[in-house]
Amino acid sequence: MITQEVILVNEKDEEIGTMEKMEAHRKGLLHRAFSVFIFDKQGRMLLQQRALNKYHGALLWTNACCSHPYPGEKTHNAAERRLAEELGFVTGIQEIFSFIYRADVENNLIEHEYDHVFAGEYENEILYNEAEVAKVDYRKLTDIKKDIEINPSQYTSWFKLAFPRIEKWWKEKYNNVTVNIQFE
Known part of the structure; x- marks a missing residue:
């Protein structure tokens, strides 16, 4: 089995070391991660339902993709890499904010991440990787918000934390109009 290391960071996102991914999740140590949110031209958000075989969050709905950069890899490059690996496409993305969260997840694991959030169009x-993704769906932000309120257990912890900020960013940036988003 191939092991993956994550980048341990402090609360300023400064690197302080590396650790095997599962060990970092068992110990709940703060490490660098990213979440990518993808929109279509109608302003709908692309969601993925995580594959059944995921080590946590199986079959939960979440943002387009999320993962960890490899040691020495730029976070933006890692986000582009995982989009291609999970969803089979590349597109321009930009970092829009970051946040720290800690959440107990199943299998006695703890997500404690400095999460860089990217957005693109x-x-x-979408030719998704079935080892990573069960299905994908574009949904209106209002529909996602309602569904999170009704079915919170159907969504990943980080998605529920990031969604209000993404929704606010979207409304401020695009003022709820249909636009052609231009990302670099």
């Missing part, structure tokens, strides 16, 4: 065919 994509409208074409």
Whole structure:
């Protein structure tokens, strides 16, 4: 089995070391991560339902993709890499904010991440990796918000924490109009 290391960081996102990914999650140590949010031209958000075989969060709905950069890898590059690996496409993304969260998840694991949040646009065919993703769906932000309120256990912890900020960012940036988003 191939092991993956994560980048341990302090609360300023300064690197303080590396550790095997599962060990970092068992110990609940703060490490660098990213979450990518993808929108279509109608302003709908792309959600993925995590694959059944995921070590935590199986079959939960979440943002387009999320993961950890490898030691020595730029977070932006890692986000682009995982988009291609999980969803089969590349598109321009930009970092819009970051936040720290800690959440107990199943299998006695703890997510404690300095999460860099990226956003981008994509409208074409999605050829997702079935080892990572069970299904995908574009949804209106208002529908997602209502569903989180009704079915919170169907969503990942980090998605529920990031969603209000994404929704606020979207409303401030695009003022609820249909736009052609231009990301670099």
